[in-house]
Amino acid sequence: MIENISIYELLTLSTILFFIGLYGFLTRKNLITMLMAIELLLNTSVINFVVINKYLYPNMLQGVYFSIFIIAVAAAETALAISIIINLYRLKTSVDIAETETMKY
Amino acid sequence: MAIASVTSKKILRAVIYLLLSLLGIAAIYFMMDYNFLGALQMAVYGGGIIILFIFAVLLVHHIEGELEEPPTARKIGMAVLSLLGLGITLATIYAHDFKVAIASESFDIKDIGRGLLSYGDGGYILPFELISVLLLAAMIGAIIIAKGQKKSVNK
Numbered sequence: 074m075i076e077n078i079s080i081y082e083l084l085t086l087s088t089i090l091f092f093i094g095l096y097g098f099l100t101r102k103n104l105i106t107m108l109m110a111i112e113l114l115l116n117t118s119v120i121n122f123v124v125i126n127k128y129l130y131p132n133m134l135q136g137v138y139f140s141i142f143i144i145a146v147a148a149a150e151t152a153l154a155i156s157i158i159i160n161l162y163r164l165k166t167s168v169d170i171a172e173t174e175t176m177k178y
Numbered sequence: 179m180a181i182a183s184v185t186s187k188k189i190l191r192a193v194i195y196l197l198l199s200l201l202g203i204a205a206i207y208f209m210m211d212y213n214f215l216g217a218l219q220m221a222v223y224g225g226g227i228i229i230l231f232i233f234a235v236l237l238v239h240h241i242e243g244e245l246e247e248p249p250t251a252r253k254i255g256m257a258v259l260s261l262l263g264l265g266i267t268l269a270t271i272y273a274h275d276f277k278v279a280i281a282s283e284s285f286d287i288k289d290i291g292r293g294l295l296s297y298g299d300g301g302y303i304l305p306f307e308l309i310s311v312l313l314l315a316a317m318i319g320a321i322i323i324a325k326g327q328k329k330s331v332n333k
Contacts, residue, residue, distance in 0.1 A: 080276050083206070088267045090199070096260040100253055105234055109196050112227065116203055119219075127210045128278050134285060134293050137215055138302050141294075144222050145309045149316035151227050155234045156320040162238045 080128040084121065091117040104158050108151065115147045190235055197228045214287045 094113030101107050119140045126136025200223040207216035294302050 080278055081272060084271050085268060088264060088271065092260040092264040092267075095263070096256055099256040099259070105231065105238065106192060109192065109231065112196065112223075113199070116200060116223075120203060120206065123207060123210065123212060123215060127212070129276060131279050134290060137212060137285075137290060138293060138305075140215055141218065141290075142305055142309055144218060145313060148222055148226060149313050151230060152320050153316050153323070155230050156324040158234060159237055160323050 080124060083124045083128075087117045087120040087124065090120070104161075105155075108154050108158075112147065112151065115143060119143050190232070193228060193231045193235060196231070197224060200224060200228070214290055 091114060094110045094117065097110035097113065098107055101110060122136040122140050122143070126133065130136075201220065204216045204219040204224070207213075207219060294306050297303055
């Protein structure tokens with residue numbers, strides 16, 4: 074664990090980051106920036122896993138495994154979503170969510 | 179940094195702010211002695227995902243393109259909602275009494291690899307294989323989607 078830093082401060086940091094990401098997800102109107110906000114949300118959950126693993130159960134590694142899986146899923150999801158966005162841009166020439174209402178043309 | 183990442187109007191700057199906050203998170207992992215996880219975070223996010231974002235931004239937008247501002251009422255409403263959730267979560271965290279363990283051992287990458295590939299109790303071989311299949315499926319799916327469909331309208 075880190076010297077002089079308590080678990081409360083780290084959990085506070087991850088909570089603040091989570092709600093910043095939530096605010097960004099709710100206010101942005103652009104698909105790419107919404108995806109960035111989702112990345113921030115996933116990262117804060119990873120911080121929570123790691124911090125709780127380190128501070129409460131330091132002789133286990135379960136939190137690390139879950140963090141690795143979350144990072145892998147986030148990478149796959151981002152690659153897919155960006156390919157979808159680029160394809161959508163070819164069809165519609167726009168990545169605003171207001172103009173992508175129809176699912177099939 | 180993260181606030182700038184979700185409120186910056188130039189989209190490329192928002193990507194760079196996101197990169198900086200992700201590197202800060204990696205620094206937290208390094209401070210907690212999880213060197214493998216910090217390196218993974220820097221490699222996957224700093225190396226892979228940010229590059230993907232930059233490519234997408236450059237393909238889709240002009241570099242100096244400004245984002246349109248969301249309406250002020252919506253911004254204020256969402257900020258109030260986020261602050262409300264923040265307050266509730268922080269109150270819950272501070273009301274809970276965590277029993278912080280003192281004993282701290284350090285692990286190295288060998289232990290992580292053994293745990294991920296062990297069959298016995300607490301072994302993670304099944305999710306590990308599932309993740310590999312998922313990554314393969316995502317790769318194939320991304321290739322097929324990005325290839326574009328071959329005008330299947332006239333069938």
